[in-house]
Amino acid sequence: MPELPEVEVTRRSFADRIAGARIDRVRLGKALRWPLGCESQALVGRVVTGVRRRGKYLLMDLDQGLLLLHLGMSGSLSFAPLWTEAGPHDHFDLLTSRGLLRLNDPRRFGAVVHAQGEADPVAVKLLGRLGLEPLTDQFSAEAFHAGLKRRHAPIKQVLLAGDVVVGVGNIYASEALFLAGIRPTVKASRLSGPRAARLHAAVRDVLARAVEKGGSTLRDFSNAQGEAGYFQLEAMVYDRAGQPCRRCGTPIRLLRQGQRSTYFCANCQKP
DNA sequence: AAAAGCCCCTGGATGC
DNA sequence: TGCATCCAGGGGCTTT
Numbered sequence: 001m002p003e004l005p006e007v008e009v010t011r012r013s014f015a016d017r018i019a020g021a022r023i024d025r026v027r028l029g030k031a032l033r034w035p036l037g038c039e040s041q042a043l044v045g046r047v048v049t050g051v052r053r054r055g056k057y058l059l060m061d062l063d064q065g066l067l068l069l070h071l072g073m074s075g076s077l078s079f080a081p082l083w084t085e086a087g088p089h090d091h092f093d094l095l096t097s098r099g100l101l102r103l104n105d106p107r108r109f110g111a112v113v114h115a116q117g118e119a120d121p122v123a124v125k126l127l128g129r130l131g132l133e134p135l136t137d138q139f140s141a142e143a144f145h146a147g148l149k150r151r152h153a154p155i156k157q158v159l160l161a162g163d164v165v166v167g168v169g170n171i172y173a174s175e176a177l178f179l180a181g182i183r184p185t186v187k188a189s190r191l192s193g194p195r196a197a198r199l200h201a202a203v204r205d206v207l208a209r210a211v212e213k214g215g216s217t218l219r220d221f222s223n224a225q226g227e228a229g230y231f232q233l234e235a236m237v238y239d240r241a242g243q244p245c246r247r248c249g250t251p252i253r254l255l256r257q258g259q260r261s262t263y264f265c266a267n268c269q270k271p
Numbered sequence: 272a273a274a275a276g277c278c279c280c281t282g283g284a285t286g287c
Numbered sequence: 288t289g290c291a292t293c294c295a296g297g298g299g300c301t302t303t
Contacts, residue, residue: 003296033279033299056297073297074281089281107280109297126299153274161274162298169296218296219283238296258275261294 002071004134004167005210006221006229007056010071014079014101014224015051021096022047023062029091030108033072037122038114043067048096055130055166065116068126072109078102079224101224131164134203135211139165144203145196148188155191155199156184157258164188168203171216171238174263176202178237183271184255184262209234237263 002010026040046062053059058069058077071077081099092103092112103110115123131147132139147164148155158164159173168176177184179202182195191199215221215229218239222228232238236246240263241254250267 006296033297070297072280073295105280106282107295107297109279151273157274160297171296216296221296259277260297 002056002075002215002221003169003172003210004053004056004207005172005213005231006215007058007071007167008053008135008211009215009223009229010077011051011053011058012223013227014077018048018060018079018096018098018101019050020047021098023094023096025093025095027086027093027095029086029089029093032091032103032105032108033070033111034113036112036114043094043114054127054133055162056169057127059118065114065120066118066123068111068113068115068123069103070111071103072105072107072111074107074220075103075105075110076220076222077224078104078222078226129163130166131162132166134165134167134207139200139204141197141200144200145191145193148191148196151188153188154185154257155182155188156262158188159203160258160260165203167207170260170262171218171232171235172203172206172210174238175206175236178263178265178269179206181269183266183269184257184264186271237265239263 023043023046026043028040049061049063051058051060060067079099079101083100089104089106090102091105094101151158156173159168180199182199210231213229213231216232217228218232237252240252242251245252245265248267250265252263253266255262
């Protein structure tokens with residue numbers, strides 16, 4: 001479910017309200033992708049000092065150490081002042097002095113992992129290979145193009161891989177390639193400077209607009225206040241197979257790349 | 272080194 | 288109604 005926009009929208013929806021909160025109790029549900037990595041009791045008494053984002057990971061800073069949170073395919077966080085009964089898919093609760101932070105994740109591809117710091121091997125393992133942050137100044141057209149030149153796989157899969165640029169998932173990869181007029185099957189290394197620059201701008205544009213719209217709610221995404229996103233209403237190609245291109249009317253095509261669906265307009269997007 | 276496949280897991284939609 | 292099949296917003300790991 002969550003790509004960079006959804007993760008960032010989630011972060012913004014509770015970061016200020018949880019900052020300064022003291023952890024009073026921790027409840028673990030069914031196993032997530034990885035074990036927490038510490039006794040849950042060790043978190044009690046810690047104070048949340050802030051919430052950052054790296055790619056699709058949330059980094060919850062504590063007065064000692066930090067928690068790495070990932071929403072996987074079906075995860076969402078909620079933060080509410082009142083305690084409520086845990087449901088069957090609520091697998092991590094942080095009861096704090098400011099309210100209850102809860103991770104709901106039916107498919108359990110998500111994770112909550114404790115690390116002593118960002119230099120902790122477990123943090124390095126998860127964050128170390130991540131590429132450029134697309135909504136920061138480090139994501140320049142030049143650095144992006146240089147990264148693409150080293151990769152011979154189809155551009156769609158290189159965007160998804162996250163080691164050149166982070167945060168672009170299956171929805172926004174298709175959308176960005178449409179905006180840039182680039183066929184998803186083009187080898188990343190073969191993109192010219194100008195085309196890479198167009199894709200660079202498209203990635204920034206689509207992610208930033210999606211954040212503004214509160215992300216995409218396809219099935220059940222909501223931010224930590226329970227609010228849905230609306231960017232899916234603006235999708236040009238994602239999940240629109242067979243429907244007319246919003247720009248030229250040509251039926252949108254669907255193809256499989258690396259076991260994932262890719263949507264594109266064969267007329268608007270050039271090989 | 273990089274590319275391609277394989278899984279992890281649950282639930283909803285579709286088809287017979 | 289029941290059951291089988293396929294698909295879904297991710298990504299680490301293993302195999303080529």
